């Protein structure tokens with residue numbers, strides 16, 4: 102029996118767990134997960150149901166992809182083939198397409214599920230072997246708005262700019278559009294003090310499980326209309342400024358742009374906001390004053406005040422402005438970088454943080470460098486052994502990439518690594534149609550996802566505990582994901598697949614195949630970048646708390662790899678801390694050291710009540726994302742076997758719907774069917790669907806792909822819909 106300490110395959114909390122493996126035969130066995138001790142302070146030995154059942158998906162299951170699959174023609178079924186045949190086919194088709202249409206004829210779609218090593222290699226593969234600009238990833242659907250907002254205001258995109266354990270001390274925590282009770286259950290431990298003090302404030306149009314944590318005097322639930330958050334936030338800022346409650350001294354010392362911001366919130370008096378966000382003016386004033394008092398107390402030696410945002414407020418057409426407004430609120434309160442609290446965004450995917458700094462984003466190079474910045478291009482090209490002229494420019498963001506596949510403006514071939522886009526992208530009926538128009542679709546996965554089922558070539562890869570790698574969690578802490586079992590014989594490591602393809606494409610820039618080698622390269626290439634990983638140590642990741650930026654002079658040999666700026670610091674659990682656990686303590690990341698406030702305008706304020714019904718979407722505790730993984734775990738599927746739509750009982754009665762009945766939803770782009778769940782905790786003007794299901798139950802048949810102009814994040818949380826019962830016999 103062997104025991105391996107590793108981290109969960111799913112969300113950004115990256116809970117620590119121990120895998121106990123009885124007999125690791127060559128085909129791999131499903132290990133038992135034991136809950137790890139308190140050595141990892143982020144989950145302190147707790148797991149959610151998904152993490153606790155994750156090991157069932159390892160090894161040689163009948164539904165596991167164990168050989169490459171190809172299709173002889175569009176009409177024929179996928180059939181098994183050899184790795185040589187599959188890779189030669191992919192390389193020759195890519196070469197032919199690029200010869201005809203140029204390098205940008207081939208696109209790459211990456212993921213926040215990939216380890217740092219894979220995400221980095223994917224970006225390098227696209228830019229050096231494919232020489233295409235057309236790479237983007239599913240983080241565009243997830244973190245793009247918050248990332249853009251933090252980059253603009255703070256000068257740096259690190260989701261939580263402080264360790265999660267800092268929350269343990271907070272007396273007030275405001276969650277804007279985040280349902281951690283379901284999406285990261287062990288996170289809730291860190292809210293205990295705030296709840297004990299009555300200081301948890303949850304802003305959500307649903308009485309989510311997280312909103313219910315405020316019951317019994319533990320805090321307050323505020324339910325704006327879906328999409329009403331921006332006016333709400335601007336109005337909170339208005340009250341702070343109008344009533345002299347903002348921390349003018351802090352603003353003067355640590356920010357610029359206050360006057361522009363002040364002007365833009367000047368006419369967001371609470372009565373006006375109330376009409377568009379559905380939260381009463383009284384409540385808006387109360388919340389602003391309450392936060393100001395808590396912040397003042399914090400700075401007088403009391404407990405910290407923290408403002409956090411999740412996808413509920415970010416996945417909107419105005420998501421960047423909303424995240425900026427939340428950051429601006431924290432700045433008005435004088436919190437970020439003071440040790441008295443601050444702002445953070447709760448990153449979602451397992452490597453949602455590392456995935457957004459390794460260079461798989463259309464406009465990005467590793468280390469959070471910019472592909473349009475001449476100096477950044479020089480640096481990265483030099484370290485890759487190529488020239489800046491040879492690197493492509495910025496590509497197109499994920500939704501445009503998918504919605505133009507096979508058109509004159511779009512790519513003719515697409516390689517997908519770690520996403521199930523026919524379930525999770527906006528307007529999936531359109532995506533499906535575009536995928537069919539491709540000359541070549543290649544999907545790398547370990548299961549036959551709905552997207553893999555449409556591919557011309559499917560390449561089976563190793564997953565999670567079958568391979569080594571590093572992940573960067575929601576705190577910017579870099580963790581080791583260790584190999585615990587042997588994967589199925591026919592599956593290969595994704596790093597090997599990319600290196601082989603590069604070789605077959607005749608690339609002169611070599612790609613490393615071993616995770617540890619790639620990690621060493623990441624250290625070299627990110628050195629001096631904003632997300633600097635150069636001082637990390639492969640063997641000690643996870644044993645120490647190592648947060649980027651973690652610098653190491655490139656010129657010096659790494660004889661003493663882990664002596665860092667703040668090595669003296671320790672977390673509450675006494676682990677040695679390296680790098681930068683708290684990023685904005687002395688200064689913000691802009692060259693002037695200040696946070697940049699600026700004007701924020703509401704583009705399309707609609708009255709909350711004349712909307713008709715608004716669909717919002719999100720997550721259930723038992724399922725993960727497009728469901729490729731969790732829909733295969735019996736005990737998770739049993740709890741939630743099919744798509745549901747939550748409806749307020751009054752709304753249901755009005756539309757002739759009953760609990761357990763079938764409903765059809767219609768939007769401008771399509772229709773979807775789901776089982777009705779009555780939920781008296783929902784606003785009457787809002788319905789909620791999880792997006793974990795495929796086929797007729799896919800929530801994304803209804804979302805339109807309207808984009809935030811600043812981040813190109815699609816609108817997932819606010820879609821006008823119609824809702825009616827499905828007649829008997831109508832539901833085939």
Ligand SMILES: Nc1nc2c(c(=O)[nH]1)N[C@H]1C(S)=C(S)[C@@H](COP(=O)(O)OP(=O)(O)OC[C@H]3O[C@@H](n4cnc5c(=O)[nH]c(N)nc54)[C@H](O)[C@@H]3O)O[C@H]1N2
Nearest residue numbers: 278279280284327328411412413449450719720722725726
């Ligand atoms: N069980 C589970 N956990 C997960 C995942 C999963 O798929 N399943 N995915 C992971 C990933 S990638 C991510 S990004 C995170 C996401 O984690 P969260 O952000 O917590 O997840 P969501 O359910 O998308 O949205 C959160 C809440 O926003 C609310 N909401 C919807 N519209 C609005 C609105 O207009 N305004 C406000 N204020 N709130 C709104 C929803 O009702 C919901 O309760 O979860 C991670 N963890």
Ligand SMILES: Nc1nc2c(c(=O)[nH]1)N[C@H]1C(S)=C(S)[C@@H](COP(=O)(O)OP(=O)(O)OC[C@H]3O[C@@H](n4cnc5c(=O)[nH]c(N)nc54)[C@H](O)[C@@H]3O)O[C@H]1N2
Nearest residue numbers: 214239242243519520521525545550718726727729792817
């Ligand atoms: N309506 C609606 N839609 C949404 C959202 C929403 O709230 N509402 N949320 C959005 C968000 S936040 C996100 S993050 C996306 C996520 O949605 P997707 O991008 O579809 O992510 P997953 O479902 O995690 O897809 C991962 C796929 O990759 C495979 N996979 C996992 N790890 C690896 C790996 O290392 N290599 C390879 N090759 N494959 C791997 C899995 O088996 C699975 O098939 O969905 C977005 N879509």
Ligand code: SF4
Nearest residue numbers: 109112115116149152
């Ligand atoms: S909360 Fe996230 S990381 Fe922790 S066990 Fe659940 S899915 Fe895994």
Ligand SMILES: [Mo]
Nearest residue numbers: 242243449450
């Ligand atoms: Mo996400």
